[in-house]
Amino acid sequence: MTKETERPEPKNPVEDFLRMDRIPHIWCSGCGIGVVVSSFTDALRKSSFDLNKLAIVSGIGCTGRVAGYIKLDSFHSTHGRPIPFATGLKLANPELKVVVFSGDGDIFGIGGNHFIHAARRNMDMVVICVNNFNYAMTGGQVAPTSPTDANLSTAPYGNFEHPFSLPYLADACGASYVARWTCLHIRRVTKSIQEALDKKGFSLIEVIAPCVTLYARRNRLGDGLNLLKYYYDNSVIQHGADTRTLDIGYQGKMIVGKFIDRERPTFLESMNTHMKKALGDKYVPYGEQP
Amino acid sequence: MTEIQFSGFGGQGIIRCGLITGKAASLYDNKYATMTQSFGPEARGSACSSQVVVSQDRVLYPYITKPELLVSISQDAYDKYEPELREDGILLIDTDLVKARPARGKIKMYGIPSTRLAEELGNRIFTNLVMLGFFTAISKVVTPEAMKKALPGLVPQRFLDINIRAFDQGYQYGLETLSKDQKKS
Amino acid sequence: MKKVKADPKGVLTGAHYLDGDFAIAEGALAAGCRFFAGYPITPSTETAERFAERIPFVGGIFIQMEDEIASITALIGAAWGGRKVMTVTSGPGFSLMMENIGLACMMETPLVIANVQRGGPSTGLPTLVGQGDMMQVRWGSHGDYQIIALSPDSPQECFDLTIRAFNLSEIYRVPVFIMADECVGHMHEKVVIPPADQIEVVERKWYDGPKDKYLPYKPDKDLVPFMVKAGDGYRFHTTGLTHDERGYPVINAECQDWNVRHLSDKITKNADKIIKYEEDQIDKADVVVISYGITSRVAYRAVQLARKAGIKVGTLRLITVWPFPEKRIAELAKKVKAFVVPELNLGQIVHEVERCSAGQAPAVLVSHCGGWVHDPEDILKAIKEAAK
Ligand SMILES: Cc1ncc(C[n+]2csc(CCOP(=O)(O)OP(=O)(O)O)c2C)c(N)n1
Ligand code: SF4
Ligand SMILES: [Mg+2]
Numbered sequence: 001m002t003k004e005t006e007r008p009e010p011k012n013p014v015e016d017f018l019r020m021d022r023i024p025h026i027w028c029s030g031c032g033i034g035v036v037v038s039s040f041t042d043a044l045r046k047s048s049f050d051l052n053k054l055a056i057v058s059g060i061g062c063t064g065r066v067a068g069y070i071k072l073d074s075f076h077s078t079h080g081r082p083i084p085f086a087t088g089l090k091l092a093n094p095e096l097k098v099v100v101f102s103g104d105g106d107i108f109g110i111g112g113n114h115f116i117h118a119a120r121r122n123m124d125m126v127v128i129c130v131n132n133f134n135y136a137m138t139g140g141q142v143a144p145t146s147p148t149d150a151n152l153s154t155a156p157y158g159n160f161e162h163p164f165s166l167p168y169l170a171d172a173c174g175a176s177y178v179a180r181w182t183c184l185h186i187r188r189v190t191k192s193i194q195e196a197l198d199k200k201g202f203s204l205i206e207v208i209a210p211c212v213t214l215y216a217r218r219n220r221l222g223d224g225l226n227l228l229k230y231y232y233d234n235s236v237i238q239h240g241a242d243t244r245t246l247d248i249g250y251q252g253k254m255i256v257g258k259f260i261d262r263e264r265p266t267f268l269e270s271m272n273t274h275m276k277k278a279l280g281d282k283y284v285p286y287g288e289q290p
Numbered sequence: 291m292t293e294i295q296f297s298g299f300g301g302q303g304i305i306r307c308g309l310i311t312g313k314a315a316s317l318y319d320n321k322y323a324t325m326t327q328s329f330g331p332e333a334r335g336s337a338c339s340s341q342v343v344v345s346q347d348r349v350l351y352p353y354i355t356k357p358e359l360l361v362s363i364s365q366d367a368y369d370k371y372e373p374e375l376r377e378d379g380i381l382l383i384d385t386d387l388v389k390a391r392p393a394r395g396k397i398k399m400y401g402i403p404s405t406r407l408a409e410e411l412g413n414r415i416f417t418n419l420v421m422l423g424f425f426t427a428i429s430k431v432v433t434p435e436a437m438k439k440a441l442p443g444l445v446p447q448r449f450l451d452i453n454i455r456a457f458d459q460g461y462q463y464g465l466e467t468l469s470k471d472q473k474k475s
Numbered sequence: 476m477k478k479v480k481a482d483p484k485g486v487l488t489g490a491h492y493l494d495g496d497f498a499i500a501e502g503a504l505a506a507g508c509r510f511f512a513g514y515p516i517t518p519s520t521e522t523a524e525r526f527a528e529r530i531p532f533v534g535g536i537f538i539q540m541e542d543e544i545a546s547i548t549a550l551i552g553a554a555w556g557g558r559k560v561m562t563v564t565s566g567p568g569f570s571l572m573m574e575n576i577g578l579a580c581m582m583e584t585p586l587v588i589a590n591v592q593r594g595g596p597s598t599g600l601p602t603l604v605g606q607g608d609m610m611q612v613r614w615g616s617h618g619d620y621q622i623i624a625l626s627p628d629s630p631q632e633c634f635d636l637t638i639r640a641f642n643l644s645e646i647y648r649v650p651v652f653i654m655a656d657e658c659v660g661h662m663h664e665k666v667v668i669p670p671a672d673q674i675e676v677v678e679r680k681w682y683d684g685p686k687d688k689y690l691p692y693k694p695d696k697d698l699v700p701f702m703v704k705a706g707d708g709y710r711f712h713t714t715g716l717t718h719d720e721r722g723y724p725v726i727n728a729e730c731q732d733w734n735v736r737h738l739s740d741k742i743t744k745n746a747d748k749i750i751k752y753e754e755d756q757i758d759k760a761d762v763v764v765i766s767y768g769i770t771s772r773v774a775y776r777a778v779q780l781a782r783k784a785g786i787k788v789g790t791l792r793l794i795t796v797w798p799f800p801e802k803r804i805a806e807l808a809k810k811v812k813a814f815v816v817p818e819l820n821l822g823q824i825v826h827e828v829e830r831c832s833a834g835q836a837p838a839v840l841v842s843h844c845g846g847w848v849h850d851p852e853d854i855l856k857a858i859k860e861a862a863k
Contacts, residue, residue: 052710078548092558283532
C-alpha cells in the first residue's frame with residue numbers, strides 16, 4: 001500500500017505529517033500533548049500505511065486541537081463526538097483507517113456513551129486518548145479521570161469521586177486492543193500506535209501526559225521535568241495485567257503496558273457475515289476489500 | 291366521499307382491514323383513499339380501530355368525522371364506536387361476538403358470524419378477511435376484484451389462497467344477506 | 476450542478492399504498508441515500524425500520540446509534556466519507572441533535588434530517604400530532620446560520636420532498652429538514668414512485684481541480700464551495716471553529732464576519748431558487764390562509780366552506796418553510812385584508828407572516844396545542860372574522 005511519492009525524504013522528519021503552515025501550535029511549553037503527537041507522527045513514518053487513506057478526528061479540548069496540526073484528512077468535530085464522527089467516516093468509506101485523537105474529558109466524560117458502544121461494536125478505529133487528569137482547555141476542572149484527592153478548579157477542596165480506569169472500561173466493553181503508557185514511554189507509545197494501526201477493530205491507547213499549566217500547578221507538582229520523574233518512579237510495565245488492577249491513585253503507582261490484544265470480528269465484518277447468512281445471494285455486501 | 295371505520299380488539303387484523311380497503315380503492319379502483327389508525331396506548335389495549343376515507347376527489351381532511359360505515363368485531367369496539375355512527379349509517383357486526391342493541395334511527399345493521407366462519411376455514415385469524423368480504427358486498431364502496439388484488443403484500447404469501455377463500459365466503463354471505471333483505475322490504 | 480438519473484437499485488418503481496414515514500425512506504433510497512444512522516423515536520421510527528429492511532438489498536449502511544447526538548454526528552462523518560446520508564427523529568431527539576446541526580452547517584455538510592413532529596414540549600404526546608418545532612428547526616442551534624426546511628402534506632409529498640431535500644442539500648451543502656408531522660407520517664395513501672430514469676438526482680459538488688490548489692471553503696460563483704471526501708488524497712482540514720477558506724481556524728472578528736455571512740448568504744441569496752409554495756384563488760382574495768403540512772389539508776376544508784358562504788378566500792401552502800417566502804408575503808400583504816394562519820402550536824410561522832407583512836395586513840393565528848388537528852369550524856370562524 002505504501003506510496004513512496006507521498007513520503008519524500010523529509011528535511012525535518014515530521015514535516016511531512018504536520019501542517020507546518022499552522023505552527024507554532026497553541027500548547028503550553030512542557031505540555032505532554034506534543035510528545036504524544038511526535039509518537040504519532042513517528043508511527044506514521046514507520047508504518048506502511050497509505051497516508052491518503054488515513055483520517056484523523058478530534059473532539060474539543062487542548063488535545064482536541066491535534067487534528068488541526070496533522071497533515072491527513074482531518075476533522076475537528078464537537079466536544080465528545082469524535083467517535084460517532086469517526087464511525088460515520090469509517091462506515092461511509094471502509095477503505096479508510098480512522099484515528100480518534102482526543103482528551104480524557106472528551107472521550108470518557110461527555111463522550112463516554114459513544115466510547116462504550118464503539119468498543120462494543122468493535123468499530124474499526126484507533127482511539128488515542130491523552131489523559132491529563134483534567135479538563136484542561138476550560139481551565140482545569142474535575143474530569144472522570146481525575147484521581148481521588150487531586151485538587152481541581154471545580155473540586156477546590158479535593159476530588160472525592162472515584163475515577164474511571166480507562167483500560168478496564170475498554171476491556172469490559174470489548175475493545176480489541178488496549179494499552180496504557182505515559183508520555184515518558186515515547187517509543188512504546190509509537191509501537192502501540194503502529195500495532196493498533198495494523199489491527200482490525202477497536203483500539204484504545206491511553207497516554208498519561210502532564211498538563212503543567214493547570215493540573216500540575218494547582219496540585220503543586222512542579223514542572224514538566226518533575227512530572228516525568230514521577231512517571232519514571234511510579235510507572236510499572238506489566239503487559240497483560242488484569243485490567244481490574246489498573247486504578248490510579250493520586251500521585252500513586254501506574255501500571256502501564258499492553259493489556260488486551262485479541263481478535264473479534266469488526267462491525268462491518270459481522271454485518272456482512274450475518275447478512276449473507278440471513279439473506280443469501282440477495283444481500284449486497286458492503287465495503288468488503290477485494 | 292365515504293367515511294369507514296373498522297373496529298375490534300388488538301390482534302383481530304383491524305389495521306389490516308383499513309390497509310386493504312384503502313389500497314384497493316386507491317390502487318385498483320381509481321379512487322382516493324386515506325387510511326389512519328388509532329395510535330398510542332389505545333392501540334395496545336382493548337378497542338382499536340382504523341379509518342378510511344374513500345372519495346372520487348383528493349381527500350383533504352384525513353380523519354373521519356361521522357362515519358357512515360362501521361364494522362365492529364368486538365363488544366368493546368361496538369360500545370365505543372357505535373354512538374359515533376351516522377344516523378343513516380350502516381353497521382356491520384360479528385353476530386357471535388357483539389350483542390347489539392336495536393339499531394338507532396335509520397341505521398341499517400347487518401350481522402355475520404365471521405369468527406365462526408373463519409374457524410371453519412381452519413383458523414380464526416381469517417376473521418378479518420371474512421368480514422372484509424361481507425363489508426365489500428354490503429357497502430359496495432370498493433369492488434371485490436380490487437380488494438382481492440390488494441391482498442398480496444398485506445397477507446402472508448403462503449396464506450394468500452385461504453385468505454381469498456375467506457374473503458369470498460364473507461362476500462357470498464353478504465350477497466345472500468342483501469337479497470334476503472330485499473325480499474323482506 | 477450535475478444532475479444524473481437515479482440509481483435504479485434504490486427505486487421501488489410503481490404505485491404503492493404507504494404511510495408518510497415509509498415514503499420518506501423510499502424517497503431517500505431513490506435519491507441515492509446509502510447511509511442511515513438513527514435512534515428509535517415515535518412517530519418517526521417506521522422510516523428507520525423501512526430503511527433497515529431495504530438497505531441490505533441495495534448496498535449501504537443502516538446503523539442504530541446509541542442516541543441522536545451520535546446519529547447526527549455519524550451522518551456528518553459519513554457525508555465527509557462520501558455518502559448521501561439521512562436520519563429521522565421527533566421532538567426529544569431533535570433537541571439532542573441541535574449542537575451538531577450547527578457543526579453540519581459550519582462544516583457545510585450536505586445531509587437530510589426528517590422530523591416527524593409530535594406534541595411537545597418534553598416527552599409531550601409521543602403518538603400524537605404537533606407542529607411545534609418550526610422555529611426550533613430554524614433557530615435551534617446556537618449562533619447565526621441558515622438551513623432549508625420543507626413541509627410535506629401527504630405521503631406522496633414525503634417521497635417527492637425527500638428527493639428534493641437531498642438535491643437541495645447537495646446543491647447548497649447544507650442540512651435540509653423534512654418537517655413532517657405525526658399525521659402525515661402515519662397516514663396511508665397512494666404513493667407513486669416513478670421509474671429511476673425519471674427521477675433527477677443532484678450529485679455532490681465534487682472538486683476536480685489541481686490537488687494543491689484545493690481550498691475547502693472557497694465559495695464558488697454560486698457561493699457554494701467545492702467538496703472532496705476523505706481518502707482522496709487532499710489531506711484537508713475542517714473544523715467547527717470559525718475558519719478561513721483553507722478550513723483553518725482563525726479566531727477573530729474579521730474571519731467570523733466572513734464565515735458567518737457566507738453561511739447565511741449562500742442560502743438567502745439563492746432563496747428564490749429554493750422557495751416553493753402552492754397558491755389557490757389568491758388573485759382576488761380578501762383573506763389568504765397560510766398553512767403547511769397536515770394543517771393545510773384541514774384548512775382547505777374550512778376554505779371550501781368559506782367560499783360556499785361567499786367569502787373570497789385564497790390559500791398559500793408553504794412547501795419550503797425556510798427560507799421563508801418573505802417577498803411573496805410582503806406582496807400579498809399590500810392586497811389582502813388579512814392573513815389567517817392555522818398552526819398546531821401557539822404561534823410560530825404566524826410571527827414570520829407578521830414580520831413580512833409589516834403592519835400592512837393583520838395575521839390572525841388559529842392556534843392549537845397539538846394532539847389532534849384543528850376543527851375546520853375554528854378556522855372557518857377566523858376566516859369569516861378576518862373577511863369583515
Ligand atoms: C458541549 C460542550 N460543553 C462544554 C464545552 C467546553 N469544553 C471545551 S474543552 C472541554 C474539556 C476538554 O477536556 P479534555 O477532553 O480532557 O481535553 P484537554 O483539554 O484536557 O486536553 C470542555 C468542557 C464544549 N466545547 N462543548
Ligand atoms: S493547558 Fe495543560 S493540556 Fe492545555 S496546552 Fe497547557 S499544559 Fe497542555
Ligand atoms: Mg484532559
